[in-house]
Amino acid sequence: MGAAIRHLTAIGPGDQVFTVNVERDFRYDPYRDFLVCAHCGWSPSLLTTRRIDAMAWEHLASAHGADRGMADRENESVSRARWVVLPLCAVLIIALLVFAGS
Numbered sequence: 001m002g003a004a005i006r007h008l009t010a011i012g013p014g015d016q017v018f019t020v021n022v023e024r025d026f027r028y029d030p031y032r033d034f035l036v037c038a039h040c041g042w043s044p045s046l047l048t049t050r051r052i053d054a055m056a057w058e059h060l061a062s063a064h065g066a067d068r069g070m071a072d073r074e075n076e077s078v079s080r081a082r083w084v085v086l087p088l089c090a091v092l093i094i095a096l097l098v099f100a101g102s
């Protein structure tokens with residue numbers, strides 16, 4: 001379905017790491033984000049005003065006993081893509097400025 005853009009993790013019994021993925025579905029406009037538990041297939045409706053990270057950690061704690069070491073990581077490929085796009089935009093803006101000035 002969507003691409004995982006964030007991983008919400010917490011540490012449970014036996015130092016096992018549990019993960020809830022935030023998946024973004026770009027087929028919608030505007031895009032939609034989904035929460036999907038990597039361990040039990042839990043995927044709540046997001047038609048709510050609650051924060052999705054709070055919902056994810058509540059699920060990890062209540063369903064998997066993972067209530068320590070909460071962490072919110074961006075997917076590596078997403079953060080890497082930003083580091084590629086940012087310099088490209090800077091180069092483009094500089095090129096436009098030079099072009100406009102000449």
Ligand SMILES: [Zn+2]
Binds near residue numbers: 037
């Ligand atoms: Zn779960």
